Amino acid sequence: MYSKSINRLIDSLKKLPSVGQRTAERFVFHLLKSGKKDVGELILSLKDLVDNVKSCEVCWDFSDENPCHVCRSAGRDRGLLCVVGDPQDIHAIEKTGIFSGLYHVLRGVIEPEEGGLDPKLKIKELLARSSPKNKTALKEIILALNPDMEGETTMMYLEREIKKQNPKIKISRLARGLPMGGDLQYADEITLGSALKNRTGK
Numbered sequence: 001m002y003s004k005s006i007n008r009l010i011d012s013l014k015k016l017p018s019v020g021q022r023t024a025e026r027f028v029f030h031l032l033k034s035g036k037k038d039v040g041e042l043i044l045s046l047k048d049l050v051d052n053v054k055s056c057e058v059c060w061d062f063s064d065e066n067p068c069h070v071c072r073s074a075g076r077d078r079g080l081l082c083v084v085g086d087p088q089d090i091h092a093i094e095k096t097g098i099f100s101g102l103y104h105v106l107r108g109v110i111e112p113e114e115g116g117l118d119p120k121l122k123i124k125e126l127l128a129r130s131s132p133k134n135k136t137a138l139k140e141i142i143l144a145l146n147p148d149m150e151g152e153t154t155m156m157y158l159e160r161e162i163k164k165q166n167p168k169i170k171i172s173r174l175a176r177g178l179p180m181g182g183d184l185q186y187a188d189e190i191t192l193g194s195a196l197k198n199r200t201g202k
């Protein structure tokens, strides 16, 4: 039986993705052995994260500024919007160096078995950005969600809803080539870059 303080941290760490009891225990005992300086640095980084990182209320990426530097940049193509599931996908796409438009982060995808839309998804916000009422400059929306069942369901839903309110807008998807069931953020730059370049749509 571990002490109360040790159990408390184990329980907190277990809330992280892919961390179970054993891994959480390993982290805690590693920290106990690693000395005050390393642990202090971890505490400061966590505090910095909580105090300084906020949501960009335009694209819903996480950033130290709101709006973030991409949304504020004069050098980006405002006619082009790339929709991704997670903030890390932006990082993957930026690394390809071939995309110069803006982003929209959904903060997840539609989970078909859950029934009904998760209100935390930034779908309403996406529809507001692409609405003609908004005098949007958008000409094309690229749906760049993971090539799996949830991603596919979400893209079909978005395509229908966006077209309903703005039939003139072009909607495209990444070209095939990304492994089915794979994760965009782990795709290599060349594959992702060519999937973007060869995107198809109407």
Ligand SMILES: [Zn+2]
Residues within 6 Å of the ligand: 056, 057, 058, 059, 060, 061, 067, 068, 069, 070, 071
């Ligand atoms: Zn932004």
